[in-house]
Amino acid sequence: MSISIAIDGPAGAGKSTIAKKLAEKMNYIYVDTGAMYRTIALFFLQKGVPGDDAGTIASMVDDIDIAITYEDGVQQLFLNGVNVTGQIRTAEVSRMASQTSAHGPVRRKLVELQRKIASENNVIMDGRDIGTAVLPNAEVKIYLTASSRVRAERRYREFLEKGTDMTLDEVEKEIIERDHQDMTRAISPLVQAEDAVLVDSSDMTLAEVIEAIEGIVADRGDKIGR
Secondary structure, rough: OOEEEEEOOOOOOHHHHHHHHHHHHHOOOOEHHHHHHHHHHHHHHOOOOOOOHHHHHHHHHHHEEEEEEEEEEEEEEEEEEEEEEHHHOOHHHHHHHHHHHHOOHHHHHHHHHHHHHHHOOOOOEOOOOOHHHOOOOOEEEEEEEOHHHHHHHHHHHHHHHOOOOOOOHHHHHHHHHHHHHHHHOOOOOOOOOOEEEEEEEOOOHHHHHHHHHEEEEEEHHHOOOO
């Protein structure tokens, strides 16, 4: 029987980094659901479809084929046969993903794919609604967060490395707006699952966060057969 660990939380909380490290240590498959939504967002950006055009988005969802492979444990995203892993980590795609991910047809398409992966593998999956909507029966649920300023500083460093021209205040403003969109959307809003354990990483190092979550997983050992 496959085992699922769900990590939810707001943008910039470090979910992907933490989930990747844990997956490596536990020999689980890491599923980056945010990358899937970014891939769909990239499709609509390429087609010039506005993120709030619900009718067009619904009519074109079936034109999107997303395939996932793993190379040395790293998730690779293919959009209609083209590897777009290196194209989806931009501020523009992030903003578009916040809009397109709120549409029912988009979410249904990806949730089906995410559940299929989880049913066939031991996974650590991160996103906004994994523990509440995608994998409500996950054996372990974590809600990982941090202050908006700390999250902005993390994203700002990433953008500097990529040459993105944004100030720290602009990044924080965008993160706060993203939080509002994610928490107030009608479909699968960002919320801590009732049975999720809260981890605030604002004043923690990467190693400390991993250690804390490993402790939570160990405490749930009876549920996951460890």
